[in-house]
Amino acid sequence: MIRFENVTKRYGENIGLEEATIHIEKGDFVFLVGPSGAGKSTFIKLILREIKPEEGEIYLDDMCVTQISNREIPKLRRKAGIVFQDFRLLEKKTVYENVAFAMEIIHKSRKEIRRQVPQILSLVGISDKAYNYPEELSAGEQQRVAIARAVVNNPTVLIADEPTGNLDPATAMDIMDLLNKINRRGTTIVMVTHAKNIVDVMHKRVIAIQNGRIVRNEFGLYGYEHEESLEDDTTEEVFYV
Amino acid sequence: MFSRLGYNIKQAFVQINRNKAMTFTSVLAITAMMLILGVFFVATININLFAEVVKQDFDMVELYMEEDFPLDSIKQIGTDYESNEGVSKVEFRSKEDALEIMKSRWGENGYLLDNLGGNPLPDSLIIYVKNAETAETIANEALDIEGVEDIKYYQETVDKLTKTTNFIQIASLIVMLFLVLVSIVVVSNTIKLTVFARAKEIRIMKYIGATNWFVRGPFLIEGIIIGLISAIVSTGLVAVIYDNIMSIIGADIIRILSVPIVPIEYLAINLAIIFVALGVGIGSCGSVISMRRFLDK
Ligand SMILES: Nc1ncnc2c1ncn2[C@@H]1O[C@H](COP(=O)(O)OP(=O)(O)OP(=O)(O)O)[C@@H](O)[C@H]1O
Numbered sequence: 462m463i464r465f466e467n468v469t470k471r472y473g474e475n476i477g478l479e480e481a482t483i484h485i486e487k488g489d490f491v492f493l494v495g496p497s498g499a500g501k502s503t504f505i506k507l508i509l510r511e512i513k514p515e516e517g518e519i520y521l522d523d524m525c526v527t528q529i530s531n532r533e534i535p536k537l538r539r540k541a542g543i544v545f546q547d548f549r550l551l552e553k554k555t556v557y558e559n560v561a562f563a564m565e566i567i568h569k570s571r572k573e574i575r576r577q578v579p580q581i582l583s584l585v586g587i588s589d590k591a592y593n594y595p596e597e598l599s600a601g602e603q604q605r606v607a608i609a610r611a612v613v614n615n616p617t618v619l620i621a622d623e624p625t626g627n628l629d630p631a632t633a634m635d636i637m638d639l640l641n642k643i644n645r646r647g648t649t650i651v652m653v654t655h656a657k658n659i660v661d662v663m664h665k666r667v668i669a670i671q672n673g674r675i676v677r678n679e680f681g682l683y684g685y686e687h688e689e690s691l692e693d694d695t696t697e698e699v700f701y702v
Numbered sequence: 703m704f705s706r707l708g709y710n711i712k713q714a715f716v717q718i719n720r721n722k723a724m725t726f727t728s729v730l731a732i733t734a735m736m737l738i739l740g741v742f743f744v745a746t747i748n749i750n751l752f753a754e755v756v757k758q759d760f761d762m763v764e765l766y767m768e769e770d771f772p773l774d775s776i777k778q779i780g781t782d783y784e785s786n787e788g789v790s791k792v793e794f795r796s797k798e799d800a801l802e803i804m805k806s807r808w809g810e811n812g813y814l815l816d817n818l819g820g821n822p823l824p825d826s827l828i829i830y831v832k833n834a835e836t837a838e839t840i841a842n843e844a845l846d847i848e849g850v851e852d853i854k855y856y857q858e859t860v861d862k863l864t865k866t867t868n869f870i871q872i873a874s875l876i877v878m879l880f881l882v883l884v885s886i887v888v889v890s891n892t893i894k895l896t897v898f899a900r901a902k903e904i905r906i907m908k909y910i911g912a913t914n915w916f917v918r919g920p921f922l923i924e925g926i927i928i929g930l931i932s933a934i935v936s937t938g939l940v941a942v943i944y945d946n947i948m949s950i951i952g953a954d955i956i957r958i959l960s961v962p963i964v965p966i967e968y969l970a971i972n973l974a975i976i977f978v979a980l981g982v983g984i985g986s987c988g989s990v991i992s993m994r995r996f997l998d999k
C-alpha cells in the first residue's frame with residue numbers, strides 16, 4: 462500500500478529522513494510519532510510528492526511516487542485524502558461547498574455531488590451545519606469538515622498531520638472515533654501525532670521516527686515518556702471517565 | 703476546464719473587480735501598444751495599396767524606336783516580346799498616336815504642339831509585364847536591340863516604394879515584438895497580484911488533487927478579459943482617429959496623389975481581428991507566466 466525503500470531526504474545540512482524502509486499495509490491504522498524535527502512531516506510530504514528524496518523509492522499502491530512526472534501529481538493526490546492541523550478550509554465557501562469542491566476538482570457530475578456530499582456530511586456528523594461558513598464552526602467541527610473533504614472521493618489512504626493538534630482533548634477523542642470509523646470502512650490511515658494518550662488508548666501500529674531514522678515499528682503504545690503537547694496533561698481525566 | 707466555464711468567468715470577474723487599478727493599468731499598457739501597432743498597420747496597408755496602384759500604372763516598359771526604322775521590324779520585335787513568358791501584352795504606338803495622346807494630356811495647351819512643324823515623337827512599343835523582374839530584364843537588354851533608341855520604365859520608383867513598405871513592415875514587427883513582451887509582463891504582474899491574494903486557496907486546491915489547468919482556469923479567463931477589453935478600446939480608438947484624419951486630408955490625398963485610401967470599414971474589421979487575437983494571446987501568456995513559479999511546486 463505505502464512502501465518506502467531506503468529513502469533519504471536531506472534539506473542541505475539538515476536531515477529530513479534517512480534510509481527509511483517501511484511498509485504500511487492496506488487497511489492499516491498507523492501512528493507516526495517522534496520528537497519535534499524528527500522527520501514526520503517530511504515522511505508525509507514525500508508520500509504526496511511535495512518534495513522528492515535524494516535516494517530511494519516510494520510507492521503508493523501501484524504508483525511509484527518518486528518516478529511519476531509532475532503532471533501525474535494530481536492523480537497521486539487524488540488517491541490520498543489529506544487533513545491538516547489547521548483544517549485549511551476555503552473560507553468563502555460553506556461546509557457543503559467545501560466538500561463539493563473536492564468533487565468538482567475531479568470533474569464529478571452535479572448529480573453525483575448532490576448524492577455523495579450529504580452522505581459524507583452525515584458520516585462525519587456535520588449535516589446540520591452544511592450551510593454554515595467555516596468561521597461559524599468550532600475547531601472540532603471544522604476538522605470534521607476537513608475530514609469529510611478528504612474522504613469524499615474515496616481515497617485509498619487518509620493522511621493526517623497532527624489533526625488533533627488544535628483541538629481540546631474531548632474533541633480530539635471525537636475526531637479519533639471518526640477516524641476509526643473511516644478506517645473500518647477500509648481506508649488506510651496514517652496519522653502524525655504528539656498525543657501520547659491518544660496513541661496509547663487507540664492501540665494501533667506505531668512507527669517512531671527520530672533524527673530522520675525509523676527507530677520503531679510495532680503495535681501498541683506511544684513509547685515516549687515526556688510530551689511537549691499540551692494534550693497529555695489535560696486529557697487524562699477525560700480519558701478514564 | 704470548459705465544463706466549468708461559467709464558474710471560471712464568474713471568478714475572473716470577481717478577481718478583476720478586486721484588482722481594478724492594476725487591471726486598468728494593464729488595459730492601458732496593452733491599448734497603448736495596440737495603438738502604435740494600429741498606426742503601423744494603417745500606414746502599411748495604405749502604402750501597400752498605393753504601391754499596388756502605382757505598380758499597375760507602371761508595369762510597363764516603353765521602347766522608343768529609331769526614326770525611320772521599318773514598321774515590319776518594329777512589329778517583329780513586338781511579336782518576339784509577346785512570346786515572352788513574363789509579358790502580358792505588347793502595344794504598338796505610332797508617332798501619330800503618341801502625339802494625339804500627348805495633345806489630349808496637355809489639354810488646352812495642346813495647341814502648342816501644332817506649332818512644332820512636324821512630329822518630334824518616335825514610334826514606340828509598349829510592353830506590359832507581369833512582374834517587376836521581367837520589366838528589369840527587358841529594360842536592361844532592350845537597348846541592344848537594333849532599332850531601339852531609348853527606353854522608359856518606372857522600376858526604380860516601384861523599387862523604392864517596395865523597399866519603404868518592407869522597411870515599415872520590419873520596423874513595426876520589431877517594435878511590436880518588444881511591445882508585446884512589455885504587455886505580457888504587465889499582464890502577468892497584474893495577475894500575479896490576484897494569484898497571491900488567492901495563494902492559500904490555490905495551495906488547498908493543489909492538495910486535493912486539482913490539475914494545474916483547473917487552477918489556472920479563472921486566471922486564464924482574467925487575462926483573456928483584460929486582452930479583450932484592450933482590443934475593443936483600441937479598435938474603437940484607431941477607427942475614430944483614422945476616420946477623423948481621413949475626413950480632413952483624405953480628399954486631398956485622392957486628388958493630389960490620385961491613389962485611393964483604404965476604407966474605414968475594411969480597416970476596422972481587420973484591426974479588430976488582429977487586436978482580439980493579440981489581446982487574447984497576450985492575456986493568456988501573461989496569465990500562464992504569472993502562475994508558472996507558483997504551480998511548479
Ligand atoms: N524546508 C526545509 N528546509 C530546511 N530544513 C527543513 C525543511 N523542512 C524540514 N526541515 C528540517 O528537517 C527536519 C525534519 O522536519 P519535519 O518537518 O519533518 O519534522 P517533524 O517531525 O514534522 O516535526 P514537528 O513534530 O515539529 O512537526 C527538521 O530538522 C527540520 O528542521
Ligand SMILES: [Mg+2]
Pocket residue numbers: 501502503
Ligand atoms: Mg511536522
